[in-house]
Amino acid sequence: MTRTHEPFVRVVKRTGIQRRKAVLFRVLALFCALLMGGLLVALLGYNPFQMYGDMISGAIGKTLIAVNKKGVLEFSTSAQATLKIMTLLLVTALGLTMAFKMRFWNIGGEGQILVGAICCSYFAVHYGDTWPQWLLLSMMFLAGCIGGGIYGLIPAFFKAKWGTNETLFTLMLNYIAISFITFLQYQPSWQMSGTTFPKIRDFSVTTRLPEVLGVHIGWIIALILAVLAFLYFAKTKHGYEITVVGESANTAKYAGMNVTRIILRTMFISGAICGFAGFLQVSGASGTLTTDTGGGAGFTAISVSWLAGMNPLLMVVYSCFIAVLQRGSNRIQTTMGIPKSAADMLTGIILFFMLGVEFFINYQLIFRTRRVGGEATL
Amino acid sequence: MNGDLNNILNFITMAVLASAPLLLATLGEILTEKSGNLNLGVEGMMFMGAIAGLGAAYRYEQAVTLAGGAPSAMVATIIATIAAAGAGALGALIYAFLVVTLRANQNVTGLTLTIFGTGFGNFFGELLGKEAGGFVQVSAATKAMFSSLHFGALSNIPVLGPLLFNYNWMVYFSLIVMGVMAWFLAKSRRGLNLRAVGENPATADAAGVNVTLYKYMATVVGGALCGLGGMYISMSSTACAGVWVHDCVNGYGWLAVALVIFAMWSPTRAWICGLVFGALLVVRNYYPIPGLPMQIYSMFPYIATILVLIFVSIFQVKEYAQPASCGLNYFREER
Numbered sequence: 001m002t003r004t005h006e007p008f009v010r011v012v013k014r015t016g017i018q019r020r021k022a023v024l025f026r027v028l029a030l031f032c033a034l035l036m037g038g039l040l041v042a043l044l045g046y047n048p049f050q051m052y053g054d055m056i057s058g059a060i061g062k063t064l065i066a067v068n069k070k071g072v073l074e075f076s077t078s079a080q081a082t083l084k085i086m087t088l089l090l091v092t093a094l095g096l097t098m099a100f101k102m103r104f105w106n107i108g109g110e111g112q113i114l115v116g117a118i119c120c121s122y123f124a125v126h127y128g129d130t131w132p133q134w135l136l137l138s139m140m141f142l143a144g145c146i147g148g149g150i151y152g153l154i155p156a157f158f159k160a161k162w163g164t165n166e167t168l169f170t171l172m173l174n175y176i177a178i179s180f181i182t183f184l185q186y187q188p189s190w191q192m193s194g195t196t197f198p199k200i201r202d203f204s205v206t207t208r209l210p211e212v213l214g215v216h217i218g219w220i221i222a223l224i225l226a227v228l229a230f231l232y233f234a235k236t237k238h239g240y241e242i243t244v245v246g247e248s249a250n251t252a253k254y255a256g257m258n259v260t261r262i263i264l265r266t267m268f269i270s271g272a273i274c275g276f277a278g279f280l281q282v283s284g285a286s287g288t289l290t291t292d293t294g295g296g297a298g299f300t301a302i303s304v305s306w307l308a309g310m311n312p313l314l315m316v317v318y319s320c321f322i323a324v325l326q327r328g329s330n331r332i333q334t335t336m337g338i339p340k341s342a343a344d345m346l347t348g349i350i351l352f353f354m355l356g357v358e359f360f361i362n363y364q365l366i367f368r369t370r371r372v373g374g375e376a377t378l
Numbered sequence: 379m380n381g382d383l384n385n386i387l388n389f390i391t392m393a394v395l396a397s398a399p400l401l402l403a404t405l406g407e408i409l410t411e412k413s414g415n416l417n418l419g420v421e422g423m424m425f426m427g428a429i430a431g432l433g434a435a436y437r438y439e440q441a442v443t444l445a446g447g448a449p450s451a452m453v454a455t456i457i458a459t460i461a462a463a464g465a466g467a468l469g470a471l472i473y474a475f476l477v478v479t480l481r482a483n484q485n486v487t488g489l490t491l492t493i494f495g496t497g498f499g500n501f502f503g504e505l506l507g508k509e510a511g512g513f514v515q516v517s518a519a520t521k522a523m524f525s526s527l528h529f530g531a532l533s534n535i536p537v538l539g540p541l542l543f544n545y546n547w548m549v550y551f552s553l554i555v556m557g558v559m560a561w562f563l564a565k566s567r568r569g570l571n572l573r574a575v576g577e578n579p580a581t582a583d584a585a586g587v588n589v590t591l592y593k594y595m596a597t598v599v600g601g602a603l604c605g606l607g608g609m610y611i612s613m614s615s616t617a618c619a620g621v622w623v624h625d626c627v628n629g630y631g632w633l634a635v636a637l638v639i640f641a642m643w644s645p646t647r648a649w650i651c652g653l654v655f656g657a658l659l660v661v662r663n664y665y666p667i668p669g670l671p672m673q674i675y676s677m678f679p680y681i682a683t684i685l686v687l688i689f690v691s692i693f694q695v696k697e698y699a700q701p702a703s704c705g706l707n708y709f710r711e712e713r
Contacts, residue, residue, distance in 0.1 A: 011711070044505070105485055107418075164691035165700065167416070167485060168639055172680040172687075175632065179680075183673035299489055306486045337508065341500035348422075348494025352472060355487055359480035 010366045022361050029357035033350040040345075041338065051332050051342075058331020059324040065213065074214030078327065084285045085295075086323035087219040088113075088277055092301035093308070093315045094222075094229045095273030099152075100310055101233060102266050103246040108155065108170025109274045110298025111177040112148040114291075116275025117282045118181065119147030121289040124203040124282065125190055133206040140207065141279055148275015149268040151177070156267030160260040174298065181291045200289045209284040216284030225273070229312040242266055274298070303351050322347060387540050389657070389664040397656030398549045399424075399610035403634035404641065404648045405552070405559055406603030410470070411638060412563065413596035414576040414703040415477060418488030420604050421631025422495020423469040427605025428612035429499040430465030431458040432622055433506050435516045435613075451519035458520075458609060466605015467598045469495055474597040478590055481707050492631070499608075503622040514622045516613075521620040524548070524613040546614045548606070553649070555603065560645040572596055576701035579708035589708055607634065636683040642690065642698040655679045 038048030061076025068074050075083060092109050099106035106112075120140035127136060151173060158164035184190050185198040192201035209216040233239040241262050244252045252259050281293045304322060308314035329343030403420055410417045417423075435458040442449040473491050476482040506514040515521075526544050527533075533543040563569040574582040575592045583589050611626055612618050618626050637655055641648035658678040666672070690698050 013711070107485065107489065158688055158691065162688070162691040164688055165639075167418075167705070168635070169684060169687055171418075171632065172636060172684050175629065175680045176677050179673060179677040182676070183671055186671065186673055299493065302486060302489055303493070306483065339501050339504035339508075341497045341504065344493055344497025345501050346497070348490055348497055351486075351490040352476065352494065355476050355482040355490065356480045358482060363481075 008368050012364045012366055014362060014364050017361055025357050025361050026354065029353040030350065033346075033353035036353075037346045037349050040349075041342070046336055046338055051336060051338060054332050054335050055328030056324065057328075058335075059328040068214075072214075078331075080215050082320075082323050082327040083215045083219050085326055086319050087215075087222045088281060088285070088295065088297045089301050089304055089319035089322055090222045090315055091218070091225060091277040091280060092274055092297045093304040093319060094225055094312055095148075095270050095277065096298075096301055097229065097305045097310050097312065097315070098242070098266050098270035098273065100305055101239075101246055102242045102263065104156070104159065104263065104267060104270075105167040106152065106155075106170050106267065106270055107167060107302060108152070108173045108271075108298070109301055110294045110296065111170070111174035112151050112271040112274035113278040113281065113294040113298055114174075114177040114181060115151040116144035116148035116272075116278030117289055117293045118177070118184070118278075119275070120144040120279045120282055121184075121190075121200070121203070124207040125200075128204040128207050131206070136206055137209065137283065140283055141276070144275045144279030144282075145272040146275070148278060149272035152267045152271020152274070153264060156264050160263045178291050181289060181293075184289070185291075202288045203282070207283055208287060209280070216280065218280035218284045221280075223316065226312045226316050233312070238262075238265075300347070303347075307351070307354050325350075383537070385664055387537065389660065391540060391544065392660040392663070393653055393657040394545060394549060395614075395616075395656070396659045397652040398545075398552050399607040399615065399630060400634050400637055400655055401552045401556065401607075401649060401652040402548075402610060403604045403607035403631060404637040404652060405555055405645055406466070406600035406607065407634055407638045408600075408641070408643055408645060408648060409559065409572075409603070410597050410600035411643065411704050412572050412576045412701055413593045414579060414701055414706065414708065415474070415593060415597050416484050416488065416700075416705040417470065417473055417491070417597060417600070418485060418635065419469060419473055419491025419495060419631075420634050421627060421629070422492035422498070423466040423601050423604035424608030424611065424627045424631045424634075425495040425499030426465040426469045427462035427608030428627055429502045429506075429608075429622065430605065431462030431609030432514065432516065432612045432620070433502060434458050434461030435520055436506060436510070436514055439517050439520065449517065449519075451517070451523045454516065454520040455523045458516075458613065459606065462605045462609035463602040464605070466608065467602040469605070470598045470601020471594075473601070474594045477707060478593045478597075481709060484705050484707065496625075496627075499627065500624060503624065507622060516620040521613075524620060548610050548614055551606075552610075556645050556649050563645065573701070576703055579703055583708075583710060589710075593708075604631070604634070633679055636679060639690075639700075640679075640683050640686050642686070643700065654682075658682070 034052070038052070041048045041051055058078055059082045061078035063076060064079050065073065065075050092113060095112070096106055096109050120143045123136060123139045123143055155164070155166045155169040155173065158169065159166045185200055188196070190200045191197065192199070209218060211217065212220055233242070241252070241257055244255065244257065245259055245262050249259050252262070277297070278293065282289055286293065300322060304315055304318045307318045325347055326343050329340040332338045332342065333340040403424055407417065407420050435454040438454050438457050439449040469491055473487055476487045477484050503514065524546055526546050529543040533539045535543070563573065571582065571587045572592050574585070575587060575589050579589045607630070608627060611630060612622065613620055617623060633655065637648060637651055640655070641651040658675065662672050662675045
């Protein structure tokens, strides 16, 4: 018998994996990531159990929801902050997913959020004291969406026309938007009257969105938007076209689809939803405009979308998860003296594991065994 | 007249200093992208290198002082350099393992590396700062190692002295790396193989090139260079100079990613374009354009990069384009 050179391990694409097994793999990966984060913290001399416990209590508060002094039911202060972060992440992730489904790498979410925020701030700055609230909020909403949409349209136009690399194009646009806000901070008409401090003034109360349970109404809109996005992808013609263009632009062409139009339309929607997130930030969460209005959500949301496998409903879960991490890290800084940058590091570790586990879901490892013809699989 | 000359000399010197960390990181990213890996984690790897370099030098000094000895600035510098390169390489190794071995998406993995590295840098920066009682900084002797060198008489030559012989060692080091990489990519056998891997991995594989090994090596060495670029910021830049400043890398990594495009994937052009970027970053202090607000200047590098991107795509210049397989993973079984 001739000896064959069988490799120690072979990789074979799985034909299908049970849903339960896939979920189990992901949960296992998450567990490993938390374990690794815990080990790292333990090595530095902190108690990892206390850290995770404090994170969760720091994100949720003593009671998640309670009647406040005025007799109104609302979320705890900590939960309010968490929910605001979650809303921003969720809306942005939904916007980016529009583009990702089409395999258009829109990593300019941050810029689109900021341009949406700039456009709606224009109305807040100039008409905040004169217009009635309903008109002001509607105009700010429209300006935010259209502004973000147009900012998304620019790279889409060049991509559709000349195939310009959209990853790098959208990336550059982020920094142009940030610089532009710095520029606005130095404009006297945008500053608080009577000062020259480079900061955009706080907008009047008429620019603020109404609150539900202590958090601006954006969080409810975000949840509705997630359902709408799910239906858009699964049930509409547009959703179908996006998928086909993503799979193969040529197939779409042969099927008689107007690829250019689909790319432009989808990127406009993608940018518009991100711009809407910017509007929610200005009008709901912060009431002013800073270079940090996007808070890095344009980048973090990419991970949210990807982790959720571009499923809008799962994004609700993942955006909540990341928001708890980010908010909870504030608590561990005060209670345990662990720098809050730990949240970024932990988010990174979790994402690394979640990215890695996809391989084991999609592929099967077959190990060589001593026995002739024997195989062990994972 | 003399004032004008001084202004020009200062401007050029500052531009060169501002371009050095960009050049190192850009060279690292060029090497990485030549293997077909678009690693968007440059910012993260720079953060890792920045804190590792500073932290290692600090820890070494503390340990020696505690043992009753006098820390040597030279040794501290060497330790910092090794640690920074090692940290950058470690970040790149995580990336390469996920992307090459586990076939994860390059964009998402790179961005995750940026999130991780930023957290890593700030986390350990603050932790060391707390340990040092306020903020962490290296000794004056080590700081001096990272500031401008003096070549005796050479540095005193009028005009040429300040122009050529008045920089810190990392500036000269980055130029040497640039030269070596230009030679490696254009003239060496291995460089040719690497470019083949980046352009068409299937063909390279068929020709007997170990695609996986090349991808790993290029990415890890590239990461080490990004780490050194980060160390430049924490040790040599005027903003930090041996003291940990929260969020110190602050977008330099993304500028380097932009610069790779601007330089159209050539190490020598990276040097020239790096100088242009450096000049754009500091020009406001020397030659403000009347009527143009100061804050608009910081947009210039990004606008310039977008113009290059559009230009390259419209004219379809293959020579100046991104390596063809960049951003795509290679699976031998799925050809």
